[in-house]
Amino acid sequence: MTAQVxxxxxxxxxxxxxxxxxxxQDLVAVYTDNPMxxxxxxxxxxxxxxxxLDLNMPKLDGIEILRILAEKNFSGNVVLMSGxxxxxxxxxxxxxxxxxxxxxxPISKPFSLQKxxxxxxxxxxxxxxxxENVVSLSEPKSQxxxxxxxxxxxxxxxxxxxxxxQICMLKGELNGVESLVxxxxxxxxxxxxxxxxxxxxxxxxxxxxxxxxxxxxxxxxINHLRFLGDFTISINVSALxxxxxxxxxxxxxxVQNSLLSPSKIIVEVTESKAILQIKTGxxxxxxxxxxGFQLSIxxxxxxxxxxxxIKKMPFNELKIDKSFVDRLLVDYRTRSITQDLISMGHNxxxxxxxxxxxxxxxxxxxxxxxxxxxxxxxxxxxxxxxDLVEWFKKRIPHK
Ligand code: C2E
Ligand code: CA
Ligand code: CA
Numbered sequence: 001m002t003a004q005v006x007x008x009x010x011x012x013x014x015x016x017x018x019x020x021x022x023x024x025q026d027l028v029a030v031y032t033d034n035p036m037x038x039x040x041x042x043x044x045x046x047x048x049x050x051x052x053l054d055l056n057m058p059k060l061d062g063i064e065i066l067r068i069l070a071e072k073n074f075s076g077n078v079v080l081m082s083g084x085x086x087x088x089x090x091x092x093x094x095x096x097x098x099x100x101x102x103x104x105x106p107i108s109k110p111f112s113l114q115k116x117x118x119x120x121x122x123x124x125x126x127x128x129x130x131x132e133n134v135v136s137l138s139e140p141k142s143q144x145x146x147x148x149x150x151x152x153x154x155x156x157x158x159x160x161x162x163x164x165x166q167i168c169m170l171k172g173e174l175n176g177v178e179s180l181v182x183x184x185x186x187x188x189x190x191x192x193x194x195x196x197x198x199x200x201x202x203x204x205x206x207x208x209x210x211x212x213x214x215x216x217x218x219x220x221x222i223n224h225l226r227f228l229g230d231f232t233i234s235i236n237v238s239a240l241x242x243x244x245x246x247x248x249x250x251x252x253x254x255v256q257n258s259l260l261s262p263s264k265i266i267v268e269v270t271e272s273k274a275i276l277q278i279k280t281g282x283x284x285x286x287x288x289x290x291x292g293f294q295l296s297i298x299x300x301x302x303x304x305x306x307x308x309x310i311k312k313m314p315f316n317e318l319k320i321d322k323s324f325v326d327r328l329l330v331d332y333r334t335r336s337i338t339q340d341l342i343s344m345g346h347n348x349x350x351x352x353x354x355x356x357x358x359x360x361x362x363x364x365x366x367x368x369x370x371x372x373x374x375x376x377x378x379x380x381x382x383x384x385x386x387d388l389v390e391w392f393k394k395r396i397p398h399k
Pocket of ligand 1: 164179180181192193194197209213236237238298299355356357358375376377378382
């Protein structure tokens with residue numbers, strides 16, 4: 001089995017300890033006490049999501065390891081462990097910042113089992129952001145577009161924004177639409193986000209992507225969607241966009257020049273943990289709210305968002321991930337977790353959207369649990385704006 005947790009510490013007892021805690025959470029950990037072995041061992045485990053790293057080791061110190069990780073574009077998290085030499089810690093921070101490594105809060109030795117358990121349970125072990133460099137050696141991700149293909153498509157305007165309806169569960173009416181972008185290949189064929197969003201994020205093209213999506217949304221609104229009445233439009237933004245202090249103003253300017261009002265725009269963000277790690281993250285969320293935009297936390301329940309983080313942030317809406325919705329009919333534990341999520345979300349004043357609803361039975365369960373908004377193939381797939389208008393016209397007689 002391939003490991004998700006890696007521990008490098010010249011005191012073997014720390015490796016053993018963390019590995020034990022990981023095992024209690026059904027995770028596989030590898031540890032080594034020899035920094036010289038690090039690279040070879042690390043390369044054997046492409047699914048590593050978190051690395052516990054001792055800063056003070058003989059021969060090769062933690063800083064050098066960070067440099068190696070940066071060269072590998074390691075996309076997992078790093079937890080530094082040390083007796084806290086402030087200067088070394090500062091160097092590590094600067095290095096990590098410059099090289100795009102994700103440093104979590106350091107832990108000082110000796111630490112408790114509970115502390116390690118807490119850190120591990122806050123990790124997203126299910127998502128697919130693999131230790132990419134290592135993977136690419138053995139298994140090229142041919143389905144992903146290259147940087148150039150994504151850039152060319154965006155710059156040449158080869159993209160389309162599709163819209164998926166969101167239905168108010170109580171009234172059965174159109175409550176909003178989510179904008180979902182597709183690229184077009186040279187023959188006009190659709191390319192779905194699983195082949196290019198990652199690429200755009202990796203090569204820092206999310207700003208360009210967002211401006212393309214927004215111009216697609218504005219155009220669709222002016223030509224088609226505004227005739228559908230009063231509803232919200234959700235847009236997806238990458239956590240990376242929240243690194244840019246101009247983001248709220250830029251978004252505001254774009255919207256001001258269209259017929260849209262900020263209060264009708266819902267900004268969806270996925271990675272609450274990433275937001276907290278970005279210095280400007282919370283600041284930007286707060287300023288988006290001040291400008292009248294709404295905020296939604298996407299993919300809730302996948303591990304990238306935890307409720308304790310959400311409480312600190314000014315969200316209006318929570319989207320329960322499809323992976324929960326899919327299991328509602330067959331798994332009573334999923335039902336009880338989902339019910340808790342909905343109740344807790346409501347207690348925090350959030351509207352609850354369920355994503356990926358494909359059948360009526362699932363929708364009825366969610367409705368019974370108090371879920372506010374339904375999104376999924378049951379009501380409609382993502383479609384071009386003109387098709388959404390047709391969908392809307394056909395739908396009214398069925399109400
Ligand atoms: P997401 O935000 O979670 O979007 C929902 C995804 O679930 C969409 O996939 C949608 O087509 C799909 N979906 C909705 N209902 C159902 C259903 O009933 N059954 C099934 N099987 N699938 C359903 P899509 O369009 O492929 O988008 C995938 C992801 O790509 C999105 O996940 C979002 O994270 C990202 N994405 C899409 N557009 C953008 C964008 O403009 N900007 C950014 N940054 N990310 C985007
Ligand atoms: Ca979304
Ligand atoms: Ca989602």
